[in-house]
Amino acid sequence: MFLCAVAHPRWDDVRDEWFDGKIGIWPFIERVAAKRSSRNRPAGTMETKPLSVTKETYINALVGHVIPAVEAKWPQSCRHQSIVMQHDNAPPHKVEAFQPANSPDMNVLDLGFFNAIQSLQYTKESRSIDELITNTVDAFNELSRETLDDTFVTLQTVMHECLLASGGNQ
Template identity: 40%
Template sequence: MSNMIHIDEKWLYINPETRRFNLLPKEEDPYRCQQSRRFKIKAMFIGIIGKPLYDAQGHLIHDGKYDIFPFVFQQMAKKKSKNRDAGTLETKPIQNINREAIRDMLLNNVIPAIVSKWPANMPKDVVIQWDNARPHQIPQDEEFIAATRQGGFNIRIVFQPAQSPDLNVLDLGLFRVIQSL
């Protein structure tokens, strides 16, 4: 289990009506626009976590925390509003998470985060465990295979067995805590 990394994605919903803020006495209430009461602001995040690693003396080598990345894109604002000028760069969530979005996230964020934070004295055979969701298809193109082999790494992706929520570490811990906040 020392070379096992868990990744999973989760839609997180933000409800402005029930959101609480801790403000200083002189701070103004934050402005939150909402299209309608039925419209909920949501964003998808992918989390990467592994087992904490210790040496023989019990000292922490690696904490197992890699990162959490949002599925977002940036575009220029087309119109002026009271929040921003026209032409201002704004960040928007990707609403349709498909194979291409997953592939881009793996290539540009997940694999580089694992390679950069992996302990140097550990073997570079890494297994990524993932759930069996429909858009989770392992890319087989040459660019992706080269990314999993860069720097002497051997990164493999395996799927957890169907109907086994007890193996999904991120849903059981991290995402429940974030959603409750």
């Protein structure tokens, strides 16, 4: 599983360049020593294993990865504005404040950005978990600002349709 942070791409007047909107992508993994030998590796060899995402691991990822990346990458011309983080309402990600409906249609990542990452990642062969992680991070970095911007435009269209339906799903 990955934690991914994006924002709507925008022009940064201070840096005189485009902010591409890609904050970062981080895997939930841990490196552990193999308990037993196998034909592929001896006992004690370090292996990459998925990490269960709990409230604690999620908060550690936010504090250790997302917030520092936002501080480093956020456009200088927008520093005076508040930043709101939208979580996907998975149980470890819940906060006390109101979140939009738990629907892939209301989450820019699920709406199309993850599909774009996955289509690029599938073009590269992965023979191990480490290669899969590397290929996924590379695919995230290769995606264009325009792809993310198009996904945000789609999200705006979906939100408009929800408003027209008075919040319903007809």
